[in-house]
Amino acid sequence: ISFxxxxxxxxxxxxxxxxxxxFNTNLSSSTSTHCLENVDLKSNTFxxxxxxxxxxxxIIETCGYGDQIDKSNSHQEILNYLDKQYxxxxxxxxxxxxxxxxxxxxxxxxxxxxxSPTGHSLKAIDLNTMKALDSKVNIIxxxxxxxxxxxxELLHFKQRIMNEIFKNSINIYQFPTNENDSCxxxxxxxxNSLYPLAVIGSNEIVKFGNxxxxxxxxxxxxxxxxxxxxxxxxxxxxxILSTNMFDLIEITHTKxxxxxxxxxxxx
Amino acid sequence: ISFxxxxxxxxxxxxxxxxxxxFNTNLSSSTSTHCLENVDLKSNTFxxxxxxxxxxxxIIETCGYGDQIDKSNSHQEILNYLDKQYxxxxxxxxxxxxxxxxxxxxxxxxxxxxxSPTGHSLKAIDLNTMKALDSKVNIIxxxxxxxxxxxxELLHFKQRIMNEIFKNSINIYQFPTNENDSCxxxxxxxxNSLYPLAVIGSNEIVKFGNxxxxxxxxxxxxxxxxxxxxxxxxxxxxxILSTNMFDLIEITHTKxxxxxxxxxxxx
Ligand SMILES: Nc1nc2c(ncn2[C@@H]2O[C@H](COP(=O)(O)OP(=O)(O)O)[C@@H](O)[C@H]2O)c(=O)[nH]1
Ligand SMILES: Nc1nc2c(ncn2[C@@H]2O[C@H](COP(=O)(O)OP(=O)(O)O)[C@@H](O)[C@H]2O)c(=O)[nH]1
Numbered sequence: 001i002s003f004x005x006x007x008x009x010x011x012x013x014x015x016x017x018x019x020x021x022x023f024n025t026n027l028s029s030s031t032s033t034h035c036l037e038n039v040d041l042k043s044n045t046f047x048x049x050x051x052x053x054x055x056x057x058x059i060i061e062t063c064g065y066g067d068q069i070d071k072s073n074s075h076q077e078i079l080n081y082l083d084k085q086y087x088x089x090x091x092x093x094x095x096x097x098x099x100x101x102x103x104x105x106x107x108x109x110x111x112x113x114x115x116s117p118t119g120h121s122l123k124a125i126d127l128n129t130m131k132a133l134d135s136k137v138n139i140i141x142x143x144x145x146x147x148x149x150x151x152x153e154l155l156h157f158k159q160r161i162m163n164e165i166f167k168n169s170i171n172i173y174q175f176p177t178n179e180n181d182s183c184x185x186x187x188x189x190x191x192n193s194l195y196p197l198a199v200i201g202s203n204e205i206v207k208f209g210n211x212x213x214x215x216x217x218x219x220x221x222x223x224x225x226x227x228x229x230x231x232x233x234x235x236x237x238x239x240i241l242s243t244n245m246f247d248l249i250e251i252t253h254t255k256x257x258x259x260x261x262x263x264x265x266x267x
Numbered sequence: 268i269s270f271x272x273x274x275x276x277x278x279x280x281x282x283x284x285x286x287x288x289x290f291n292t293n294l295s296s297s298t299s300t301h302c303l304e305n306v307d308l309k310s311n312t313f314x315x316x317x318x319x320x321x322x323x324x325x326i327i328e329t330c331g332y333g334d335q336i337d338k339s340n341s342h343q344e345i346l347n348y349l350d351k352q353y354x355x356x357x358x359x360x361x362x363x364x365x366x367x368x369x370x371x372x373x374x375x376x377x378x379x380x381x382x383s384p385t386g387h388s389l390k391a392i393d394l395n396t397m398k399a400l401d402s403k404v405n406i407i408x409x410x411x412x413x414x415x416x417x418x419x420e421l422l423h424f425k426q427r428i429m430n431e432i433f434k435n436s437i438n439i440y441q442f443p444t445n446e447n448d449s450c451x452x453x454x455x456x457x458x459n460s461l462y463p464l465a466v467i468g469s470n471e472i473v474k475f476g477n478x479x480x481x482x483x484x485x486x487x488x489x490x491x492x493x494x495x496x497x498x499x500x501x502x503x504x505x506x507i508l509s510t511n512m513f514d515l516i517e518i519t520h521t522k523x524x525x526x527x528x529x530x531x532x533x534x
Binding site: 010011012013067068069070071072074116118119120123124125128145147148150151204216217218219220221222223224227229230 | 415
């Protein structure tokens with residue numbers, strides 16, 4: 001199966017680290033610069049095998065997003081990339097040689113939008129970008145570096161963000177709650193109520209009691225990524241990699257790709 | 268004595284909270300919006316009495332800094348404000364009615380530049396703004412929300428920031444190390460070596476052992492602002508409010524104001 005994730009967020013917001021945490025990889029070895037003149041996209045593809053499932057995973061990350069003095073073109077590069085994937089998928093579908101089992105699925109199935117943990121609300125660039133992309137890709141907004149925010153602040157921050165998302169009619173992806181499996185429906189209902197999921201990522205293994213866990217070691221304590229009272233990371237991983245991966249892929253094809261195709265036929 | 272501090276930093280970076288922590292006030296009661304169309308400056312003045320010294324303190328904070336889609340005018344508003352203070356000081360100095368003991372000193376004696384704790388380096392907006400203002404005001408760069416960064420990451424982050432500051436020839440304020448008091452010289456030498464000071468601010472009082480301290484309570488531990496192994500807050504407060512307050516005021520008058528006056532005479 002091909003699964004393609006796009007990570008959008010400012011430099012240093014923790015995209016590489018979160019991807020490494022999600023997939024147990026080590027992509028975030030280099031320090032990024034804040035001085036790119038334009039938003040760029042860098043992509044890594046690798047194979048993962050788990051429980052007899054071969055997963056071909058592609059992670060696309062923005063570089064320099066939000067760094068430019070003039071941010072008005074911030075989402076243009078991303079929009080171009082998404083359209084390019086839809087276009088080549090369409091061409092392959094239309095081509096006479098097509099073999100439906102061999103169409104390389106390079107559509108972006110999930111866009112993780114990293115929200116800066118300011119504690120106030122969304123920035124203009126967040127609203128603009130999400131609005132520009134919400135009919136093109138499944139967007140799941142997440143609060144990055146959640147270890148910056150205390151528990152009581154986090155609740156209010158989540159509420160303010162969700163209010164702004166609804167007030168601006170931004171269509172974010174919601175985990176489906178009308179599946180045949182009521183257990184899945186319940187899990188998804190809970191996950192939706194935790195939006196935006198507040199995550200922490202780490203490339204460090206720290207000693208926590210007698211266990212070795214992924215975490216961040218501070219002078220005042222140790223954050224354990226897998227501890228659900230520390231952050232929503234476990235919930236995010238479960239939601240996007242196990243419970244709803246197929247829904248994310250399906251919605252991309254049955255909704256977003258169809259929207260693209262319809263728009264192309266009109267032209 | 269009048270002491271005027273300008274805080275420059277993005278919305279939600281912790282300016283109000285840090286000022287409240289420094290002066291035991293409660294200015295940060297309102298949630299800021301990220302949607303101001305232009306950078307604005309808001310100012311609060313209050314009187315503090317400590318050890319027979321009456322301090323007339325004015326805190327000026329940027330609003331909406333870094334939020335605009337087009338950030339190219341970010342420092343213009345600040346530049347205008349600084350020049351306006353120098354201009355009215357000059358006019359008062361030149362006026363025939365002047366009473367040297369009554370000139371209201373509204374010059375900005377200290378500019379705290381809040382650096383976002385990305386872990387990478389300075390942003391383009393940081394370099395641009397500091398470069399535009401470094402001949403106008405004493406700039407002390409500080410790393411905000413230092414509880415976001417682990418100890419080992421912090422050392423590298425500080426080094427990268429200082430390298431960029433020197434590489435871009437930005438004149439930041441350094442605590443004086445050639446004073447008559449060798450004890451002060453030593454303290455200042457140490458403080459300079461800790462640049463940029465990494466600070467944490469808090470409006471909450473938390474229970475730490477059997478003490479009530481200003482801090483931030485996380486699920487994994489309690490950050491105590493006054494604890495010098497948690498952050499450089501105590502060092503910053505000591506440096507700017509006690510050891511070097513007069514130097515900051517003096518340099519503003521003997522160096523920055525004189526630079527302004529010279530430029531005005533040339534015009
Ligand atoms: N406090 C905190 N720091 C993080 C977290 N994730 C990553 N970092 C740190 O933030 C810095 C930038 O992370 P990186 O993944 O390179 O960000 P990217 O530029 O978005 O890819 C590094 O120093 C990381 O150690 C997190 O969840 N919390
Ligand atoms: N982690 C962390 N959060 C902070 C710190 N200082 C302030 N905050 C939080 O950041 C948010 C914004 O702070 P505020 O002072 O209003 O930022 P301002 O917009 O720059 O004035 C609030 O939720 C604060 O509680 C800090 O040192 N560390």
